[in-house]
Amino acid sequence: MKEKQDLTTGNVSKTLILFALPMLLANLLQSFYSIVDMLVIGRIVGETGLAAISNASMISFIINSICIGVTMGGTVLVAQFKGANDEQGQSETVGTLFTISLIASLIVTILGLLVYQPLFRLLNVPAVSMKDACEYMQIICYGTVFVFGYNAVCSIMKGFGDSKSPLYFIAIATLVNIVLDVILVGSLGMGTKGAAYATIFSQGASLLISIIHLKRNNFIFDFKVRHFAIKREMLIVILKVGLPTAIQMVVVNISYLMITGMLNHFGVAVAAASGVGLKVNTFAGMPCSAIGQAVTAMVGQNMGANHIERVKKTTEIGMYFNIMITLIVILFVQIFARQVIMLFNPVNQEVIEDGILYLRICCGINSLIYAVMYTFDSFAIGIGSANVAMINALLDAVIVRLPVSWLLAFIVNIGFSGVYIGQAVSPLLPAIVGLFYFKSRVWESKRLINHSENEK
Known part of the structure; x- marks a missing residue:
């Protein structure tokens, strides 16, 4: 690979930012065309269409999570072999990775087609939105192979240190x-x-x-x-990293x-507003996600090259960047x-006011x-300890988000705003755990590959 794709040398801050910028643009574009769906549906179909896509998007996110999680194992392993200069590896x-991605896409497609209707009934999707949600989800399931294929290619390019090619593709x-x-x-009115x-x-x-x-650029495969x-x-090794990452997501x-x-349970307007709020919140988190991906790839290459101090510095600088950029983004969201x-x-x-309340609570401090939690999770995945990120996901979702949301909304009886509060407090415990793991230094001896055999 080209020298410019070597993430083990040069100024850490500059390398991290230059590597993260194309991924940020790619993430923004990917999130943008998801938002375009919501914009067009909201203005043409209305709140019933928004509620339908809001519910269907949740299942789509799960499919994407499996895909990104599995292929993340390829990013980390390629990055470590890149750092060790092992071309055969x-x-x-x-x-x-390409082979298991194809197999996994077929399995996920079949499972998705089998479960989406029962899931929608279980989730009490508003009756007026059920037909639209089912039609949307069925088509998305058939396209799963494209999601796996694209993410496999992009994960490999990131592992090699190439963040620009995925930007062009997206x-x-x-x-x-x-x-x-x-x-x-x-124009065609297909809803x-x-x-x-x-x-x-x-x-x-x-x-x-x-x-x-x-193929035109003589890729290694x-x-x-x-x-x-x-x-x-x-x-x-791919599954050692990929499965915990997939489970996490x-x-x-x-x-x-x-x-x-x-x-x-609180009606179509709340469902629509929350779906819009989540899309905006996800979009606002794109810079944090891009820097996290850059941290994972840089940490991976430097672990492969046995540059422990550079791993630490990459993580610390990545966290500082994430906090500063996230602060700017949330100020913009709160003002507008x-x-x-x-x-x-x-x-x-009603949709407007409920959506504003969502952003006030869920896109603030x-x-x-x-941003801190995501940085430490990205570091853990990069060194090959994806199980740490998986545990943090369980703390985030199962221990905090769901119980607190349910208690506040239905037991304390403060309504849907209680669900928003449950989401807002969920990253605190995982951020603390991630910080302790990073400071513990037990990770410094971890290896996904045999460094002594691959070192040149």
Whole structure:
């Protein structure tokens, strides 16, 4: 790989920011075309469409979580082999990751098609939104293979230190999605089905273009059928990181799914407002996510190169950047909360007020704590201790978010604002655990690869 993709040398702050910036733009674009779905549906279909996509998006997030989690194992392993200058290890990791991603996508597609209707009934999706939610989810399930394929490619490129290529791929997907949203939802009047088709077609286009790009640039893997093979040693290590990461993300998103179920009890307006609020909050967290991904890749390469002090410095600088940028973002959201919510539904005053309340509670000081938590989770995944991030997800979702939300909303009886408060306090305990693990130094001797054999 090119020298510019080496994350083990140079100024840490500069390297981290330059590596994170393309990922930030990519994350913003990816989140943006998700928001475009909500904008178009909110203005054309109305609150019933917003409630439908709000509920369907929760299941989509779970599918994406499984995909990102599994492929994250490839990012970390490729990064450590890159740091150790082991090209054979890199090649075998890529082939193994692509193969298990294809297999996993088929399994997840089948499971998704089997469970989405029972889940919607369990979540008390408003009756007026049920048909739209089911139609949207069925189409999204059929496009799962594109999500796995795209994320596998991007995770590998990040592990190699290339954050620019994924940006180009997602830029194309965003453009395709916006154009198709306008045509399918607007001109052709296909409603939520049109938004779903726009999403999967844009993801398919992004995957196809990414493969063409890699083949033309003599990528280490040539995409020939005979090279799609699973190497047992690579599979074990990928799953060692990937499965806890997938569990971590699935647990968090299942908790949000259950939170959505709680909010559905309070009517269509609350369901729609909360869905919009979550989208905005997710969008606001994109800088934090990008820096976290950069921390994971840089920590991975430096663990492979046995640069422990650089691992520490990367994590500390990543946390400082995350806190500063998150502070700027939440100030903007708090100042312009009304204008932001009105972008999605400028007419229904109940949706507007409930959406503003969501942002007031869920996109404030708690977001700074989340920035700390996410940085330490990203560090843990990068060194290969994804089980730490998984435990933090359980603390976040199962120990705090769900019990506190339920108690405040239904036992203390303060209504849906209690659910918002439960979400706001959830990152505190995981942030403390992450800090203690980082300071403990027990992680310094951890290795996913045999450094002495791969060192050159």
